[in-house]
Amino acid sequence: MSSTTTHSTLITPSFHNDDIHPENSAHPLLLKAFQLIHDYLSRDNDLSEADLANMADTPVRSAKAFASMVKTRTEIDKEIRHLLRTGFPMEKHEADYTPELITQGPIRVYSLCPHHLLSVEYDVFVSYIPAPDGMVLGLSKLARIVKTLSRRPVLQEQLASDIADVLSWTEGQKMPGIKSTGSAVSLVGKHSCMSCRGVESEAMTSSTALRKEFWKPEMEQKFYKAIELLTLRRD
């Protein structure tokens, strides 16, 4: 019997503690995938008994951890629709309407890069201008929308664009959203596929998405000023 086979029998996931509850069980596909990764790591003949013992339940644990970081597109749409339903109506009328920005950030969220499935840490700044006949979102809902949209393997630019679309819905848009006069999103990402492998650089990457009113240079500037203020308050 090869040592790899021996290790494989040792690492068969044992279902301890909370693992015995069906609602907590890992998805079979993820379990299979992480079992294979585990087998790959266990091919090392120099692994000690302690190494093997520490990794005994890792396939189950990893499968659950990974599942907690990703949602399906349907789940995301459903959650966004739910969050948008809890908005508050604006009382202003067209006549006395002046564009007022609501800006929030940094909202720290974690996502996955679609190219390596490694984690990305984002600091997100979002801004939108409620339409006179539109809705104002609860502040915690704004952060939840960003968090929900980040729970999938997604390109940084696409994530910025999707958040901006939710905060400024336009006719024909598939993604749910609120009616607003414009939205702006700035994402600063720290990609572990860049920092822990390859070039091993800690460099940050920023992306910006602007919609409607924020295409005007003076509004774009107001957005960056608001970010500056929020960043100063943070320090």
Ligand SMILES: [Zn+2]
């Ligand atoms: Zn990557």
